[in-house]
Amino acid sequence: MLERDLLIVTGKGGVGRSALAAALGLRxxxxxxxxxxIGMTDALxxxxxxxxxxxxxxxxxxxxxxxxxxxxxxxxxxxxxxxxLRLPRMGPMTRAFHVLAETVPGIRExxxxxxxLYEVRRTNWDIVIADGPPIGQVASYLRAPSTIQGLVPxxxxxxxxxxxxxxLEDPGRSGLVMATLGEELPVxxxxxxxxxxxxxxxxxxxxxxxxxxxxxxxLSDGDLVxxxxxxxxxxxxxxxxxxxxxxxxxxxxxAATELPYLFGLLTPGEVSARLADIWxxx
Amino acid sequence: xxRAVLVAGAGxxxxxxxxxxxxxxxxxxxxxxxxxxxxxxxxxxxALGLDHIGNDPTPTPGEPLLAAAMLDASASWxxxxxxxxxxxxxxxxxxxxFFRAVADRFPAGQAYAGAEEMSVHLESGAFDLVVVDTPxxxxxxxxxxxxxxxxxxxxxxxxxxxxGPKIPGRRALYAITARPVxxxxxxxxxxxxxxxxxxxxxxxxxxxxxxxxRARQVERHLRGxxxxxxxxxxxxxVREAVRFFRELPAAAPxxxxxxxxxxxxxxxxxxxxxxxxxxxxxxxAGTLDRWGSEAQRQADVRSEFVERYDVLPTVIPWLTVAPTxxxxxxxxxAASEGTDLTVLATS
Numbered sequence: 001m002l003e004r005d006l007l008i009v010t011g012k013g014g015v016g017r018s019a020l021a022a023a024l025g026l027r028x029x030x031x032x033x034x035x036x037x038i039g040m041t042d043a044l045x046x047x048x049x050x051x052x053x054x055x056x057x058x059x060x061x062x063x064x065x066x067x068x069x070x071x072x073x074x075x076x077x078x079x080x081x082x083x084x085l086r087l088p089r090m091g092p093m094t095r096a097f098h099v100l101a102e103t104v105p106g107i108r109e110x111x112x113x114x115x116x117l118y119e120v121r122r123t124n125w126d127i128v129i130a131d132g133p134p135i136g137q138v139a140s141y142l143r144a145p146s147t148i149q150g151l152v153p154x155x156x157x158x159x160x161x162x163x164x165x166x167x168l169e170d171p172g173r174s175g176l177v178m179a180t181l182g183e184e185l186p187v188x189x190x191x192x193x194x195x196x197x198x199x200x201x202x203x204x205x206x207x208x209x210x211x212x213x214x215x216x217x218x219l220s221d222g223d224l225v226x227x228x229x230x231x232x233x234x235x236x237x238x239x240x241x242x243x244x245x246x247x248x249x250x251x252x253x254x255a256a257t258e259l260p261y262l263f264g265l266l267t268p269g270e271v272s273a274r275l276a277d278i279w280x281x282x
Numbered sequence: 283x284x285r286a287v288l289v290a291g292a293g294x295x296x297x298x299x300x301x302x303x304x305x306x307x308x309x310x311x312x313x314x315x316x317x318x319x320x321x322x323x324x325x326x327x328x329a330l331g332l333d334h335i336g337n338d339p340t341p342t343p344g345e346p347l348l349a350a351a352m353l354d355a356s357a358s359w360x361x362x363x364x365x366x367x368x369x370x371x372x373x374x375x376x377x378x379x380f381f382r383a384v385a386d387r388f389p390a391g392q393a394y395a396g397a398e399e400m401s402v403h404l405e406s407g408a409f410d411l412v413v414v415d416t417p418x419x420x421x422x423x424x425x426x427x428x429x430x431x432x433x434x435x436x437x438x439x440x441x442x443x444x445x446g447p448k449i450p451g452r453r454a455l456y457a458i459t460a461r462p463v464x465x466x467x468x469x470x471x472x473x474x475x476x477x478x479x480x481x482x483x484x485x486x487x488x489x490x491x492x493x494x495x496r497a498r499q500v501e502r503h504l505r506g507x508x509x510x511x512x513x514x515x516x517x518x519x520v521r522e523a524v525r526f527f528r529e530l531p532a533a534a535p536x537x538x539x540x541x542x543x544x545x546x547x548x549x550x551x552x553x554x555x556x557x558x559x560x561x562x563x564x565x566x567a568g569t570l571d572r573w574g575s576e577a578q579r580q581a582d583v584r585s586e587f588v589e590r591y592d593v594l595p596t597v598i599p600w601l602t603v604a605p606t607x608x609x610x611x612x613x614x615x616a617a618s619e620g621t622d623l624t625v626l627a628t629s
Contacts (some may be wrong), residue, residue, distance in 0.1 A: 004555065014294040014518050034341070045518060134293075185605075187296060218565035231553035232566040238546075241602030244386040265576025266582065268517055 001206045002028045004175050006120045006167070008130045008203070010187045011179030011191075012140040016211040018045035020179050020259075021131035022272035025050070025278055029066040030276075033126035036067050036119055040112060040141075043070030046131040051269035067125075073108055075116045084114060084160050109144035117164050120173075135178070135193050142168060142176075143204040152179065167202050175206025180253070182210055182246030187253060194254070209255040214243045217262065257282050284404045286503060287413045287627045290422030290529060292513035292519035296543040298326055299604060300512050300623075301415035302350075303611040306330070307624040309348035310612060313410040316403055318353045320396070320417045329605050339408070345608060351403070353396050353414065362395060366492030373486050393417060394428035394497070401500045412629060414507075420512075425524055426504055429497035501533050508626060509534060512541040515580035520587065527591040539621045540593050543557035544582055544600040546577035596620040 001007065002024070009021040018039075039055050047055045047070070050062050055070035062068055087164050122129050124159040133141050140147075144167070145161035168174050176197065179237040189222040190208070213230060217240045219227070224240070227233045248257070258275040259278060265271050289301040289312050305317035316339050319326060327335045330350055331342045331360055339349040345439040403412050416422040484492075511521040526537050551574045556566035584595055598618045606613045613624055 012294060013292055014514075014516065018518070018519075125534055126533070180293075185295075217378060218569055219562060223565070227556075227558040227562060227566065230557060231547065231550045232556040232558070232570045233552055234547065235570045236566060238573065238600065238602060239569055263572040264579050266579055276582065 001032065001175060001177075002033065002127060002207065004127065004173055006116070006128045006130070006172070007177055007206060008132040008138070009177045009179060010132040010135050011211075012135050012181075013191050014269075015181045015186055016275075017179050018042065018049050018131050019272045020152070020177065020211065021047060021129055021266065022049035022105060022211060022268075023275035024177065025066055025068075025129050026272060026276040028129065029063065030280075031087075032065065034065050034067075036069065036122065036125040036128045037069040038082070038116055038119070038128060038159075039068070040129040040130050042131070043131050045268075046070070048268040049272040051136040051267075056212045067071060071112055071115055072152050075111065077108075077111045080111045080114050084154055087162055089149055103223070105117050107148070108209040109141045110148050111142070111167075113141055113164060114160065118169050120167065135189050138176070138193060139196050139200070139202065143200070145173075148234055161198045169201060171204035174203055176205045177209060178205060179209045179211055180256075181212055182249040186250045190253065204221045210250055210253065210256045213250070213258040214239065215244050284407060284410050284506035284594070285627075286400065286404055286410055287307050287411060288416055288422075288504070288507045288509045289414065290416045290509060291418075292422075292522040292536075292541055293418035293542075295511045295512050295514050295519045296598075297418070297444060297512045298415045299329075299611070299614070300543065300598070301413050301543060302326055302330060303605070303614045304510075304627050305350070305411075305413045305624050306345070306462075306608045306611045307615050308411050308627050309345055311628045312347070313628050314408075314586070315349070315411045316402060316409045317350045317415070318350070318403065319350065319415040321415060324331040325604065329586055329607055329611055331608055336442060336473055339403070341498075342389075342608070348608075349409070353399055353417070362398060362493065363486075363489060366496065367485070367489035371488050375482070375485050388593070393424040394500070397425055397504065398429050398496065401503045404503050407457060407599045413627070415478060422522075423529075423534075427569045429501040429504070430533055430540045433494050433497045435626045439624070469540060504533055507535055509537045510536045510541060510623065511538045515542060516543045523587075527593070536615060537593065538626055539596050539623060540587060541596045541618075542589070543598045544581070545584075546573060546580055546600055548577060550574045550577040551581070594621045596623055 007024060009017055011017045011020075021037060025035050034124055037046060037050070039108045043055045046068065050066075050068055052060075052068070053063055055068050056070060057072055057075050059067040059069050068279060080095065087094060116128065117128055118166065119125065119220065132138060145165040148161040149165075176191065178190055180186040191268065194205065194208075216237065219236045219240070221240070224233065226234060228235065250258070257279070259275055259282075262271055262274055265274065287304060289297055289304065291297045298319055300321060303316055308315045317330070319335060327333065327350070330348070331344060332340055332350060334351045337351050337352050337354055342348045342350065360376055363375055367375065381387060399459045400412065400414050403409065411621045416425045446539050509526070511526045513519040526534070530536065550570060553574065554572055556563050556570070558566060584597070587593075588595055596618050597620050598614060601614075605614055
């Protein structure tokens, strides 16, 4: 998986998307790769998981080989206009494009995807890992190049969309990492997205990860009958109940990588480092 | 007057369930209550005792004061235009290929359509209380910002620059300054896209006065509401909850409560040696050790929040099974500690 040029991490809000993107970045950097991590929508989450206060639009090396940026739509649009379309900075054209970006479906997404793929095409990085949009929006980001091609049949923007699409659809170069939890809504949204993505051939799914999976309970139902009421019994009953729920949801997913629930860890930095260690052994 | 209770917070923290629980509790406290939910899940409908939740308020059988409806945040865009533009413009807008393509995806439009729908129920006077399960986008902040964004979009500076000053009857003209830009854009884009957009926004602007007046009313409704923010002790939802206290837009009320869902009992932290069969002692101690450290982490997160934002939390215990009927929904609030959400919603 880490051999590819681009990995986009997606998942429903709250499943640990940023933690997993950071963990993937840490893993790739440990293998000696030059890594660019990109915060696509919630850069603060990614920053905290990398033990940084914030991320900027310019790459910053956070530890050897590991760089990170945050994409902000306005500078990304300006850069897109300047570099991809060769328009002067903040001319009337640029202002008109800002109106476009707010109104036309796909422009904002195309600009953000354009920035990511521009970084992929530059030779500075061995791998680009994007902490991507929530799973409900990921298809509209991946689809953005085709949406634009549909709205504007020819011209420079349409050409740009063409190569973006090719790069995303090439399984040797790009992959999607889908993160989920063993709960009802994350699982049903994951199944829906898997379906859409396969159906439209948007991108190869490089990995499906179930985060926060509980270990099997240490006590069976039979054991619990023998335990008197109290905190110990309550905790064992909760564990057993949650575990059973989780398994019933995970069973509905295709084969997945399972990463464990990390009990009592406080800081996002600790969480991503632990996940990187564990993921490496899976 | 009908009171609005807005339940906000990140997705996946149990917001919809808590909104429904407040609805049931309020109805049982004698208030005629509407629960407006964004969640199409059948499970919630089932728990309220309904086959399904439609766009119009449906009374729940066996709970005379409780009704539920879906907050359809994307379908009513067309309705907004119909309400505020003249018939010719409406006709042109809804039949245009461009409007069809963007109608459901206007970033500012989706959340706003939901907020406007909520306002209609507040103004109808049919209920004492409307409990809104706000759409989770940006942790619900978008919902509060939507009327302002709507006004900016329709009356914005860039749009005015592009379309020229508003002159009645002068629809097809653009500002002289914008004309060369449109030409270049056409070459660049390979089609008359920018012109289509300008055309579309110009049509939308004819509805500006109507939309703008309405947006102010919607804003007033949001400001006058009781807002309740739901989170778990996990970092991502907590960060979204913090935004309601820290970057609170002028358009939103200060949250009246912060609800920590899926909380573990505090006495799990220092429970001592387990009682029971000696052969199970190790397994019991190990299990409680894990969950006790989780309980400690949750308590730390809560007390930091409370200290920093000076708000009393409502703590709702972690259940392994989601509530399946109205009694268990009400039970959820009865089992909570801290600020009483039923009192908050109904007094």
